[in-house]
Amino acid sequence: MSRVPFYLLVGVLLVAGIAVTIYRHVAFEVPWVPGEQRQVWEVEAQVNFIAEGESAKVNLALPSNQEGFRILTENTGSSGFGLSFLDDDKGRRAQWATREAKGSQQLYYSVQLLVAPNAAQPRVEPPPPDQDVSWARPYDTAAKEVIDQAYRRSSDAFTFSRELARAFSGDRQDENARLLLTQFDRPTLLVKLLNQAGVSARKIHGLLLEDGRRRQSLTTWIQVFDADNDWVIINPTSGEQGRPDNLLLWEAGDQAALEVQGGRDSKVTFSMLQHNEPASVAVRNQLANDTLLNFSIHSLPLEEQSLFKTILLIPIGALVVVLLRVLIGIKTSGTFMPVLIALAFIQTTLFTGLAGFLLVVAVGLVIRNYLSYLNLLLVARVSAVIITVIAIISIFSVVAYRMGLNAGLTITFFPMIILSWTIERMSILWEEEGPKEVLIQGGGSLLTAVLAYLAMNNPWIRHITFNFLGVQLILMAFILLLGNYTGYRLLELRRFKPITED
The missing domain is CATH 2.60.40.2250 (Immunoglobulin-like)
Incomplete structure (x- = not known):
């Protein structure tokens, strides 16, 4: 099957995104860097x-x-x-x-x-130009002399205007210029002389x-x-x-x-x-x-602008996930769960978010392990895990507040449904694959979330994504190109190391 339409689509997205971005910078003077x-x-x-x-x-x-x-x-x-x-x-x-x-x-x-x-x-x-310029005697003769002298020293309307103005300034003044200045102020006199000359x-x-x-x-x-x-x-x-x-x-x-x-x-x-x-x-x-061509989020009310400031960062996190999973081969628990966790880190700060995430998931896994002995149906089990996650977050928030740790209150920014499904997946993975696979996927999810957070929380990236919507087309083009990759992942190369040694 021909890949020409695919590469044509990618090219159109790249060209359109770059063109719109540069146009906003040049035409509307939107700066490239914050500050x-x-x-x-x-x-x-x-x-x-x-x-x-x-x-x-x-x-x-x-x-x-x-x-x-x-x-x-x-x-x-x-x-x-x-x-x-x-x-x-x-x-x-x-x-x-x-x-x-x-x-x-x-x-x-x-x-x-x-x-x-x-x-x-x-x-x-x-x-x-005023065609009915008239002068009383002897000003008509003086005006004609001044115009003729400036005309000989010029080549077009602009040089003629310069020479005419200089005729009334400094040492260039002659008796004709001084005579005219006794009756008119300089700007009015110059306009009148220029109009008489057809300028x-x-x-x-x-x-x-x-x-x-x-x-x-x-x-x-x-x-x-x-x-x-x-x-x-x-x-x-x-x-x-x-x-x-x-x-x-x-x-x-x-x-x-x-x-x-x-x-x-x-x-x-x-x-x-x-x-x-x-x-x-x-x-x-x-x-x-x-x-x-000046389409921007700035035309929205401030409340919606603040919302979009965060939403427009999600494609950056998606690009990080695609790079790590497609090119490097890092395993994560859920495809884009790390992006949502990274968004929570932006609200909670990195270290507070990591501590809260690990506490909630660890306690949730213990409780989920007990629920597995009750032989519940999937929907009921996941619902129980959701209620458990809410209870854990509530208890941690109250305890943190009583201890004077206000940073602990930000744990409520974590997506509770995503945390519940993460706990459910990790629990099933523990039962089917063992704790090693849980550590691999859990560690991969955390690593991906941290890297996505670092990219999404960068001031320059936040500025570019919010002020230049054409960047979204560029990100789409790169993600489509990565989605067309069929080669080996970086972490898979170790499987072929024995072949190279032989």
């Missing part, structure tokens, strides 16, 4: 104005996900005001409104931003992030577009091209960052603080909606 830290900025905007005793409405521009930054959480504070978040083609804004307000008012908006160097910049539609450009407002700074204001930058709708940011003061790493674009629609109706003397100031957060927490708090 990795990510830089997070907390920015607070404080709006102050004096209300005039009538209805008031306040509009504040808000930042969006952008290159270098991703929003984690947002909070507001506005006593007596209604709040709405508006999102349109001009950007995001917070709108506070009230029927009556009088005197000094304060509104707050705070945002947590994850520093994400790999975050993609959203597509931005360029504004159409799409607009003013944007950004916040330069510096740890521990208070009462900061937005700065104005120039966003310039070329014919392919690509864009760059130009510093209107120095003419430098490029966006500083600590520049957070706050308002990118060429609108006022703050608009107040029904008030006066309005202003907005910013405070900021930088700190580090575990990467897993930062990624979990992202506001992006889960998609099919």
Whole structure:
């Protein structure tokens, strides 16, 4: 029979698992290792104005996900005001409104931003250049001279914008530039000149992030577009091209960052603080909606997340069992009983779990040996063993608590039905094969359970299995490959040692 479909299935599982895992790491920045830290900025905007005793409405521009930054959480504070978040083609804004307000008012908006160097910049539609740029005399002649001079020193829209900005800074200023600066502020003047030259450009407002700074204001930058709708940011003061790493674009629609109706003397100031957060927490708090490719347990309630954190470890234990039984040849009492015992060890700690397991099984075997003389039917005998195991665990828990050994209380995490069947199997094995086989299978079960516990309780493995569900497909592929193994087990090689000696 052809094995091509089998190996094709294994290949598909491997490729799919690896692809989904790498995609989650690259696209959603889920870290490979636990404990990795990510830089997070907390920015607070404080709006102050004096209300005039009538209805008031306040509009504040808000930042969006952008290159270098991703929003984690947002909070507001506005006593007596209604709040709405508006999102349109001009950007995001917070709108506070009230029927009556009088005197000094304060509104707050705070945002947590994850520093994400790999975050993609959203597509931005360029504004159409203003075709009706007009100048009064003699500014029209000065503007034409400045544009012509910058045009000769440039090759495209971006270099033209740089040269134009440099014409108004430092020693490059001539009499034409100084004349124009007497009538316009530098950002407005640059946008007007660029539009006259047929280049799409607009003013944007950004916040330069510096740890521990208070009462900061937005700065104005120039966003310039070329014919392919690509864009760059130009510093209107120095003419430098490029966006500083600590520049957070706050308002990118060429609108006022703050608009107040029904008030006066309005202003907005910013405070900021930088700190580090575990990467897993930062990624979990992202506001992006889960998609099919971002399928994760993080979308579930916390109680279910805790449950799945343990369930997703079971395939790791299953892989350990398959490796030990198929390749090495270790015998166990029950196929996957060691995995369930390993899960109990995770709750009880290893040494407490080993002591509890040995005590329960030892006492259970003694009582099961007595039950064998009563000639009971199988179902009744196993039921009696289950009740016996429950009684043993209850007694041990009470005694441990009375002795001040709180660790003994965790023995209740052992799967009682599995323990009962283990005792039943070992008792039958003792009667049919003798104590040696009981020790072999019991010792093999304990060894397998300990190794499975060490693998499942590893912090890196717990992190990978919980955050990258594609790993489950990879584990499935490996288990299928091991299930196709038909060679000799490692422990069987000793049977053939005499042949090699001959």
